């Protein structure tokens with residue numbers, strides 16, 4: 001199983017404003033920077049409840065017919081999702097990964113700040129692809145948080161784009 005993160009963040013490390021606003025990210029994700037290619041290779045997304053609430057408010061369900069697992073410790077109403085393949089899970093990240101592996105998934109895409117942090121703390125993320133948006137927003141919802149120990153990263157590649165996006169890929173070494 002491979003667990004990847006593909007996320008956009010301000011240069012000061014925020015994935016959304018404190019109120020959840022994504023206005024500082026370019027509309028539609030900005031110029032193409034590999035998202036379509038990345039998501040095509042993913043078997044399932046694992047997203048936090050707050051990210052789910054954000055995408056549910058989009059005019060169109062953004063994940064097509066890709067399997068989406070929403071994490072929440074309480075029951076959530078998935079009936080508002082039109083045309084998507086959505087289920088709910090909860091529990092320790094290791095159990096979620098094991099359950100998804102047992103159901104045939106090989107590549108998971110984990111998204112949402114708190115959710116990403118939980119999988120990182122559990123040592124379950126192998127690949128980080130972070131696209132820095134050239135802006136400082138001062139405060140907001142952070143991409144990263146506390147860790148029980150350092151996680152060493154191996155830099156794989158960095159690409160920059162005319163709009164100022166800088167995409168870096170890292171492998172988690174251990």
Ligand SMILES: NC(=O)c1ccc[n+]([C@@H]2O[C@H](COP(=O)([O-])OP(=O)(O)OC[C@H]3O[C@@H](n4cnc5c(N)ncnc54)[C@H](OP(=O)(O)O)[C@@H]3O)[C@@H](O)[C@H]2O)c1
Pocket residue numbers: 006007008009014015016019020021022025047048049050051052054055071072073074089090091092093111112113114115116118141
């Ligand atoms: N810039 C980007 O690329 C990007 C990407 C994704 C999201 N975002 C933005 O980030 C914001 C959301 O991030 P966030 O850090 O606030 O929250 P989040 O990670 O989306 O959701 C956190 C919630 O997920 C649930 N959860 C996470 N791990 C769980 C587990 N192992 N078991 C059970 N439940 C679990 C909990 O829900 P309960 O409280 O219901 O138990 C938790 O409160 C939104 O504004 C979204 O738009 C931005």
